[in-house]
Amino acid sequence: MRVHIDKINKTFKEKPVVSHLSFTVHPGRILGLLGPNGAGKTTTLRMILDILRPDSGKITFDDKPINKNIRNQIGYLPEERGLYQKYSVMDVMLYFGRLKNLSRRKSHVETVRLLDSFEMIDYMEEPVGHLSRGMQQKLQFLVSLIHNPEILVMDEPMWGLDPINQERLQQKIFSLRDEGKTILISTHQLAEAETTCDYFVLINQGKAVLQGSLEQIRKNFYQNMIVLETSQKPEILKKIPSIRKIDVQNSVIYLYLDGNAPIRQIMQEIIQTIEISRIEIHKPSLHDIFIQTIKNIGK
């Protein structure tokens, strides 16, 4: 199910929290919603879930506004986890399954299936409060999946999980994507987003400042920079025209070039000038892009 966010706005206390935000999440894709604290990510998710209503703009699901059926096809994993601590895993999952319009029997079957697939079947009758923090995280994820949703909205899904469970969760998210589910992840963990998401929307102060696939973003964020490693002193390279700045970090040398500098020609000149063990055109990571973009906006 395609989720389309079209120029939505939301204002709290006369302060715009989300402004003219538009993007689309396609089935079989994982969209990463990125942004610094207070950028409006959670508010955006809440508007998608119809917990909050946008002041203007619209959110459609396969071109339809949200309704009860669509709501029942959304699975939600909130940022801050919490479930009824005194009640058993089974009771809690049954309750949320029933709220998502599953029959009691179906809810029971799905609970057992999911708990089994995540090796939690032995804890079925345990009160939620008796589970470890990581187990509770997993349980919360399973709650969002109990009704086999078409759309999965997750706020910081990996937060608090150990690497093994992060890997397991990621594999599950990939398999859901492969099944054609529409997945939206809001996260701060850019390394995790980079490996998990297919499409990114970076928002700042409620506005989308960057969006596209990682390749598209990198292309748009193209930086004229060469990375090299050498045992010689790099100052000699200053004589090459178009090298604006030389930066050394942990024996790796970053060469900042002018905007229209001919990169291949410069690389040839470098090879001829000094002895190098590695040379490559720098590809910015999502983290670099994120930091740089936010910094640029700040300027």
Place this chain on the structure above:
Amino acid sequence: MKSFLIITWWEFIRHFKSWSFLISTFVSPVIFAGIVLIPTLFLEDPGQNRVRMLGCVEFDTTGLCQGIQERFVDVNAGSTIPPFMRFITIKADTTPAMRIRFENVAGLKKDLDSLEDAYNTIKERRKFVFQKPKSTGREASLRTTYDELIQTREARDLAQIEYQHAKLQADSLWRIETMRYADHLLNILQLEGYLLIDTQEFSQGIVEFHSLLPSNFLEIEPLKRAVQVVIVEQRLKQEGLRVDKIQEWLEPVLFREIQLQGDDKEEFDFIINYLGPIIVVLFLFISIFTSSGFLFSGVLKEKTNRVIELLLSSVNHYQLVAGKIMGLGLLGIFQIIIWYGLTLLLIGFNVLNASQISFLNLTNACLFLLYFVLGYLYFASIFVGIGSLFSNEEDAHHLNQFMRMLSIFPIVLAVLVLQTPNSLLVRILSFVPPLTPTFMILRTPLGNPPPLDYLISTGIMVVSIIISIFFAGKLFRAGSLLYGKKPRLKEIFAILIGRK
């Protein structure tokens, strides 16, 4: 609708299984009953637990104490108090020294009497000699007996002075000893109090009552009645009236207290007509506040642990609020049914008399249920609205306490209803929403309010509930996602008038 029912069931069952519900259903009423009944037992009917001894002290043999004792039983016949009161005449436990003193007084009296007899004998003899014809021996005899008479009279007068002095001394000592003994009985708590009868003062209508505990002075009404009867009897006897007539006239009056109940009239009973409705109101309040308290803390916890967000991704605000209110309302009704069942059990086991809850007839029970539901919906919507504004348990707890205190305010005002159930003031207050459920539940068995009052009060409650649910919905919608800070009054007001 289905989601609403699922939430209703979940809220009902999860709180039904909680310890809090078990405590509020079974333990709280016992504690509450204890708080209400224990002081009542001590203050209003203290004799139910123990026999209370009252004494009577008199210093002569007029038998007034005996008379008061008999009248005490007669006059208070039919009252619950006299069977638990014992009335005794206190006799001082005289010491051997006191006995010797009394024997001495008795000896002096005997001496005085014999001197009196001797004096009278001499007087008679002189009279006899005097009446005889004059002879030579007559004059001599008169002279001799005159000397004897004078000597005997002097001896008798001296004996009388000695006797009176000894008697006065003995009487004073005996009086002091008797009172000391009576006071001792008070101090060792064998007596609650005693009457001190002085014959002279008694005839003037003055009687003293001595006691140790202040509360005993509040409970001597039955004794006063008996003393009053004895004094009146004594005075009427002095007027020359026949004793049997006096007793007939002083038969206690039997008061039958009939209360108007609409078109019917019923004999007034303190427990049935006065205490019963208060207990019902208090129980309904326990139920209302148990359920509202669950609602308040439930919303607060769900907000604190963010479950509320998960719920709101599945159902809308109205379904969630309505499901919660309904689920916990059903829990309240279930709690009342449990109490009603327990009451029937107590009747079955003869612990309670069925007549004592006769005010709980079908009509009244339906009216109580109606006002319970109205009261619950009204308070629950306020609690849920306010509960949703807080995410800090401490802040919310203080507010919860404050709200509870405000909600108990109607019970404090209930005394107005008990005094004049259908007065204008009470009728007006019955139409003020926070007071309506309490006042109407109390007025129903006490004053049988006119049907118009039921219609108006129900109408006002329905409108108030709609308004409070409307505002609670607004508060909940805005407040359920408000984290980390205490809302200011200005913000709450802004939410209510829709600026937020």
